[in-house]
Amino acid sequence: MQTLWLTLGTLSFIAATAFFVFLMTRAPQGSRHFFVITAAITAVAAFFYLTMTTGATATLVEGRIFYFGRYIDWVITTPLLLLDLALLALPNWRRNVGLIGGLIALDVFMILTGLLAGQSTSEFARGFWFIVSTIAMVALLYLVYTQLFASAQNQPGSVQQIFRTLALLTIVLWSLYPIVWLLGTEGFSVASSTVEVFLFLILDILAKIGFGFLLLTNREALGQAGGGGGAPAQASRVR
Numbered sequence: 001m002q003t004l005w006l007t008l009g010t011l012s013f014i015a016a017t018a019f020f021v022f023l024m025t026r027a028p029q030g031s032r033h034f035f036v037i038t039a040a041i042t043a044v045a046a047f048f049y050l051t052m053t054t055g056a057t058a059t060l061v062e063g064r065i066f067y068f069g070r071y072i073d074w075v076i077t078t079p080l081l082l083l084d085l086a087l088l089a090l091p092n093w094r095r096n097v098g099l100i101g102g103l104i105a106l107d108v109f110m111i112l113t114g115l116l117a118g119q120s121t122s123e124f125a126r127g128f129w130f131i132v133s134t135i136a137m138v139a140l141l142y143l144v145y146t147q148l149f150a151s152a153q154n155q156p157g158s159v160q161q162i163f164r165t166l167a168l169l170t171i172v173l174w175s176l177y178p179i180v181w182l183l184g185t186e187g188f189s190v191a192s193s194t195v196e197v198f199l200f201l202i203l204d205i206l207a208k209i210g211f212g213f214l215l216l217t218n219r220e221a222l223g224q225a226g227g228g229g230g231a232p233a234q235a236s237r238v239r
């Protein structure tokens, strides 16, 4: 059953990548980087779902199956998701390299300490790293909610709107990951390994494909977002 969900994940991410690449061929001027980043996110996920399906990135830790491939996927894709959000919110990313770097550093720290929690055999270490990782997540989402929301205020209306939708989606979905982790085999084992794989699949699909679909099909906002190195948006160039 787990293999079924993992295979379904692999296929979904392959299909999403193909769709996003197709959308790239008709990207509004100046917005190509959003398509490249978002297609890279689903491509990386497809690859790591494949490695989890074949067992290449799965191992046994004290009798439970531990899919460390998830964490390699997340440590690559979550910074890219944050980059998408930051480029939407910040009219000139060059002036905000510190903020973007800070968000990504916190994010990588969150995933790596999550990996430490997941692979630990001692209950104390699992609990300790889980708490450290969760604190990093709360700080990260708080920064998104304060700093990025504030910057997005200066963006054109359609960009502001899609930023708000995607940022709220991110805050809600990301907060559910530690809950699934706690319910699953790394935590209290309330859910079986199969249920855990299924729940993470749903979250991954919403956080990567749902996110990407909402962003890449919003041509109006993409045309107006000036995140690509501070180049003027297409609309203002035409006038």
Ligand code: RET
Pocket (backbone or CB within 6 Å): 074, 077, 078, 081, 110, 111, 113, 114, 115, 117, 129, 130, 133, 134, 137, 174, 175, 177, 178, 181, 203, 204, 207, 208
């Ligand atoms: C873990 C367990 C330790 C505590 C915390 C976690 C958070 C993970 C998150 C993952 C997000 C993944 C996404 C993937 C794909 O799009 C590592 C589960 C806080 C927030 C968004």
